[in-house]
Amino acid sequence: MAVRGRQCSIADALAVIGEKWSLLALREILLGERRFDQIARNTGASRDILAARLRTLVAAGVLTRRQYEAHPPRYEYVPTEAGRALQPILLNLMDWGDRYVTDGPPPTVWRHSCGADLHPETVCAHCGEPVTEEGLSAVRLGPVR
């Protein structure tokens, strides 16, 4: 996407998952839907665009396309490790939408194994403290191309 602009992994990540429908397709796949028709129905994406996005995600290594039936040939989409690693991003995005965009109660609720309704929080993996603006400084920034 961004040939010019700051060299940055956010831009690189968005080149893979930043297009329209990519993240919604991944949401459905991480919810357990693996079939084209079901993903199309549950996201609302048009079938041609969805096919293109799934191809991109397979090419990027986020999904694999697995044949689950030989005659007629039928395929399903399974998340790779990279795909499963997007789950926290989707949960954070959902939580942000719940708080600042969606009117009314959250449409989707997750239960954590500890028993509580899940509210994701981002912490420093090293010390476990929540990440706040004040506790953060940029050591090195990507150059602007």
Next chain:
Amino acid sequence: MAVRGRQCSIADALAVIGEKWSLLALREILLGERRFDQIARNTGASRDILAARLRTLVAAGVLTRRQYEAHPPRYEYVPTEAGRALQPILLNLMDWGDRYVTDGPPPTVWRHSCGADLHPETVCAHCGEPVTEEGLSAVRLGPVR
């Protein structure tokens, strides 16, 4: 964006910040850049699209547009609470890009106040345990419209 499809705060969130360049503009603003020209240069977005995105983000309450000079009138873009709340999402996205997309070392590195280079981790706000696929179950899902 998604009139049809599952009712979901991820879709709602993407309607606000899911368009091309929105998140990259927010990245620059959260890095401290507040001026149109600087944001345009550092993201690589074309000026017309950037102006449209900033208007959308102001209308959605993610940014405010503040006049910092009267003659000639000049404006800067300041994140609101909702805007600052996107920081964890951007950090997670950056970390994902570092791991699975960007070749070579991470272009941008953040230092946490604990002294370590920041690697964000998403935990359950209630119990503090990392969020994994296994520890998670959907209690309620949004209906498909």
Next chain:
DNA sequence: CGTGCAAAGTTGGATTTCACAACCCAGTGG
């Protein structure tokens, strides 16, 4: 046999969005 259905797309054409360069306006500095 003929009809209907399902899954996983592909195709054609209209609409919308995006990119790029050029332009505008107000003030500032030389």
Next chain:
DNA sequence: CCACTGGGTTGTGAAATCCAACTTTGCACG
């Protein structure tokens, strides 16, 4: 007077998206 800066807007053409219809392979029903 001239160039330059900041914060945009305008026009044109290219690209992406939307939507409905069609295709292919096979199964099940009557």
